[in-house]
Amino acid sequence: MKKVEERYSKIMEILNQVGRMEVSVLSEKCHVSLVTMRKDLTELEKRGFLNREQGFAVLANGSHMRRRIAVNYAEKRRIAQAAATLIQDGETIMIESGSCCILLAEEISRTKQNITIITNSVFMAEYIGGNPNINLVLLGGDYQTDSQALVGPISKYSAKQFHVSKFFAGTDGYSHSSGFTGDNHLRVETLKNMAKSAEQIVIITESKKFEKQGIVPLFSTEDVSYLITDNRLPQEIEEELQKAGIQILKAAL
DSSP states (O other): OHHHHHHHHHHHHHHHHHSEEEHHHHHHHHTOOHHHHHHHHHHHHHTTSEEEETTEEEEOOOOHHHHHHHTTHHHHHHHHHHHHTTOOTTOEEEEOSSHHHHHHHHHHHHHOSSEEEEESBHHHHHHHTTOTTEEEEEOOOEEETTTTEEESHHHHHHHTTOOEEEEEEOOSEEETTTEEEESOHHHHHHHHHHHTTEEEEEEEOOGGGGGSOOSEEEEOGGGOSEEEEETTOOHHHHHHHHHTTOEEEEEOO
């Protein structure tokens, strides 16, 4: 299964670069037979990441969330795999609606047993909701179309009803003065309320997010227990976060 998922990552990496490629060329690049490649493309088409057109694989123009997941797919998958090492079978956790978080939920559904995920992501419910390894609890709230997530006062009330070990969240940026930041105030408010129900906050994101600053403070460095990212995190940022007591796990790219 690991080799298959690595191949999926390579296919998505190629299509994110070129947009469209012959199936025969893809099979050569991935060093597999045409039969195996067609099976891979069928699975990725089911997930909504690509379309097949007369001997070609084409990057899909699907929902906003599927497009976000498809960007830097291989990188996000490796980060999700690193984050999954923090989770034990039988655990109850919260995961929000970011693209890395969605891939974390997918990784958990493949590699863990009897996990309860509490989430505000309607997309996640669609994406992995039928997996027998996962008990998915969906918070209420106002529906945001782009993120396919639930936010607002009802989400706040719903989150208060739970207590979990870990809350996995993304970030839109970082500030030396404010810490982790977001671009949407309703999303930020919802994540802060979800975090109140967790013993530990885990940020899961690509290192490139540290190159910009969001418009709304999300979590201070003192609030966060773990950062799961890739191995391109700038050294000065890494030292700053470690000094604040954050444990950092880096996925090799």
